[in-house]
Amino acid sequence: MIVAANFKTNKTRTQTREYMDEVNRFIHLEKIRCEVIVFPPLTALDSFMGEVTLGVQNAYAVEKGAFTGEVGTEQLDEFGIQTILIGHSERRHVLGESQEEIAHKFNYFKELGYKIVYCVGEKVETREAGQEALMAYINAQLVGIDLEYSNLVIAYEPVWAIGTGLVPSNEDIRSIHADLRAKSSRPLLYGGSVKLGNMDEIVSIENVDGVLVGGASLYAQSFCQMIKIAEDKI
Numbered sequence: 001m002i003v004a005a006n007f008k009t010n011k012t013r014t015q016t017r018e019y020m021d022e023v024n025r026f027i028h029l030e031k032i033r034c035e036v037i038v039f040p041p042l043t044a045l046d047s048f049m050g051e052v053t054l055g056v057q058n059a060y061a062v063e064k065g066a067f068t069g070e071v072g073t074e075q076l077d078e079f080g081i082q083t084i085l086i087g088h089s090e091r092r093h094v095l096g097e098s099q100e101e102i103a104h105k106f107n108y109f110k111e112l113g114y115k116i117v118y119c120v121g122e123k124v125e126t127r128e129a130g131q132e133a134l135m136a137y138i139n140a141q142l143v144g145i146d147l148e149y150s151n152l153v154i155a156y157e158p159v160w161a162i163g164t165g166l167v168p169s170n171e172d173i174r175s176i177h178a179d180l181r182a183k184s185s186r187p188l189l190y191g192g193s194v195k196l197g198n199m200d201e202i203v204s205i206e207n208v209d210g211v212l213v214g215g216a217s218l219y220a221q222s223f224c225q226m227i228k229i230a231e232d233k234i
């Protein structure tokens, strides 16, 4: 099981350090075997002791250079970061990243051996258009992506479920994860309004190998309880 926290544009450097200390302590004390990944904002990247894998929410496909406002691998190397989130819906729909740009970024970081948590997910109108339209949309988000890359993790995050408190039915999650499983043998995460109250149900669904949590990951204590629930499924 993989339990990942995406802080998005939340938490300061100090708050992130306190959070990492608390989660690392919990993992150590409880002898957690689940893989725990935390994606803090760029300003909070640092070197942390412990088992939590530190990932970056975004980076530019370059080592270094003249790309104002971006970070490249030279900056990530300073903190030993080897894990990146690519294709998140907020980067696709709010920041306007195209599939072509996303695939380019994927291939750049794949060549460097990064663990890539690659996100896909449909908007509500696509969901309402039926299963065929839904899978066509998701397939378009997989163009240019090596689905058997050995360090790939796929996260299914329906856009309409992100930060809304809405979650697809268990059957809908099961069905999409089955379709994704047919395309890739890599771990499949579900994301979108995962919280302590629905964690057990979600990680019990067939082909759900973990979760990517936004809002509910911001509280270290409840995130630790979510890790424990995933641990009990191993």
Ligand code: 13P
Pocket (backbone or CB within 6 Å): 006, 088, 157, 161, 162, 163, 164, 165, 191, 192, 193, 194, 212, 213, 214, 215, 216
């Ligand atoms: P929420 O858990 O806040 O719905 O966010 C999900 C998400 O986008 C994680 O990447």
